[in-house]
């Protein structure tokens with residue numbers, strides 16, 4: 001996906017389409033990690049990777065920063081961390097910044113997760129911020145973790161933005177700093193109590209953790225495991241992955257062709273009905289086929 005030459009891109013896309021069709025189900029554990037800049041997501045991933053490697057699991061990490069370009073400073077820290085992992089073949093770390101070329105960040109992220117999920121036991125996707133990137137990552141992960149920054153007001157903002165519904169697990173980081181973490185956890189708990197779509201049978205936990213001291217990391221991994229078991233026991237994983245693929249395809253058409261893209265195909269509702277049941281095994285190929293239809297409509301108009 002990184003090689004921009006058309007022939008190479010075509011080959012890469014064909015490979016991706018084969019991978020998504022052939023990938024084992026449920027395959028790797030896919031976990032999204034979101035939260036405001038500075039909340040401690042990268043530090044947490046480092047801690048999680050360390051514990052999981054000790055348990056003998058292999059881990060792929062994709063860090064997405066929609067706010068910075070490839071040369072951006074935010075990524076530098078991640079690269080340095082990557083290097084500090086040395087030559088451990090059981091870990092792969094990839095960071096991606098915003099790119100304005102066709103396909104863009106959402107495609108590259110989905111492609112990376114797909115590839116890593118074929119190779120590693122677990123795949124984490126880290127993303128910054130609130131908004132579309134959050135929704136994109138929610139659509140790529142079986143379990144979404146929100147990392148809260150104590151006392152910074154980010155959490156209130158997050159709740160106001162209506163994003164409280166997305167995460168399955170909440171982790172208030174920097175608990176080593178004491179009272180502010182407890183307070184933020186309390187705010188989140190009451191926010192969750194005030195409504196929001198409670199997934200049947202899953203009570204979304206609010207944990208206090210410290211990525212730097214490692215406290216609460218085992219408990220967090222337990223909750224991630226419990227959420228996966230919850231999804232598998234209810235056979236809810238296929239629907240969840242399909243919903244993510246659907247959002248990816250519809251978003252992908254709007255990204256490429258603007259509102260014309262969806263309208264040319266009869267609108268989002270009509271499109272949804274046409275999408276195949278196993279869309280998460282064909283997202284790239286369906287997007288490509290629908291894109292060709294839009295281009296055909298464009299030529300005629």
Ligand SMILES: Nc1nc2c(ncn2[C@@H]2O[C@H](COP(=O)(O)OP(=O)(O)O)[C@@H](O)[C@H]2O)c(=O)[nH]1
Nearest residue numbers: 036037038039040041042043173174210211212
């Ligand atoms: N005291 C404390 N500091 C932390 C903790 N986790 C991360 N930090 C610090 O918070 C800052 C931002 O961390 P980083 O992982 O880069 O945040 P990200 O932007 O969410 O990825 C860094 O200076 C970290 O050392 C923690 O558990 N306790």
Ligand SMILES: [Mg+2]
Nearest residue numbers: 041042043126
């Ligand atoms: Mg980070």
